[in-house]
Amino acid sequence: MHLVHGSYLQDWMSRPDDTNWRTAPESGGSSRTFADIGVHWCDLAEFTTGHRIRRLLATTSVVHPQRGGVTVETEDAAVLVFETDRGATGSVVASQVSPGxxxxxxxxxxxxxxxxxxxxxxxxxxxxxxxxxxxxxxRGTTTQSAGAAPYSTVPPGHPQGYLDSFAAFVKDAYTAFTDETPDGLPTLDDGLRAAALTRAVLESSAKETWVEVTS
Structure with a gap:
């Protein structure tokens, strides 16, 4: 693998009159879009590839400086390029201002x-x-792996997705209490990793330079 790339796009903050408690750092933290959704893309990329983002160059943007008469201090979008610990390069766009x-x-x-x-x-x-x-x-065909099969819980042709992932998480958590811990079960280290990536993105955007991810 030599390249990993993609995006996580939402539109619920695309208009200047859209507002939310996350726009205020004292309520939602110093980062909004990347901390809210960008970290999930990074987590998925690292989990599926086995690579870890080693360093990154990021820029963030505020599309609407004022929302509801209040100055916006957290980003509407974040764009970053990165290198992994196993020699791949990548990029991702995280946005909460992409209509549709x-x-x-x-x-x-x-x-x-x-x-x-x-x-x-x-x-x-x-x-x-x-x-x-x-x-x-x-999903559900004979081509899926033995590791994926237990997570295919409804017959092919019946939609399965976001909410089913929470049911799978609860099942894996109960299994971890009574048996061996299933592969991929999230830990506190994964939360720490998300915080480290967010910190690196904010630092890189502020300094306009590459930043090492330390966790």
Missing amino acids: RKNRLWLSVDSSDAAYVFDQELPDTLWIGGREENRVLH
Whole structure:
């Protein structure tokens, strides 16, 4: 794998009269868009590839400086490029001001012979791109791995997605109490990682330079 890239786009803050408690740092912290959704993209990218973002260069933007008569101090969008600890490069756009996009988490992992693309708004499919042909794998078919099969809980053709992931998390958490911990169960270290990435993004944007991710 040599390239990982994508975006996480929402539109619920695209208009100047849209407001939320997250716009105030004292309520929601110093970062809004990246801390709210960008970290989830990074977590997915690191989990699926096994790579860790080693350093990054980020820029953030405030599209509407005033919302409801209050000065906005947290970012509406964040764009970053990064390098991983295993030699890949990547990029991601996180935005809460992209009209028409509700929760478009899109991830592409590219290697020499194939690219693998996941789109959260089409959660039952995995797109695989090749030099000669492209394929779309559907959840619940014989092509899914033994590790994925237990998470396919409804028959093919019945939509499965976001809410089902919470049920899977609860199931894995109960399993961890009584048996071996399932692979991929989130820990406090994952929360710390999200905080470290957010800190690096804010520092890089402020200093306009590359920043090492320390956690």
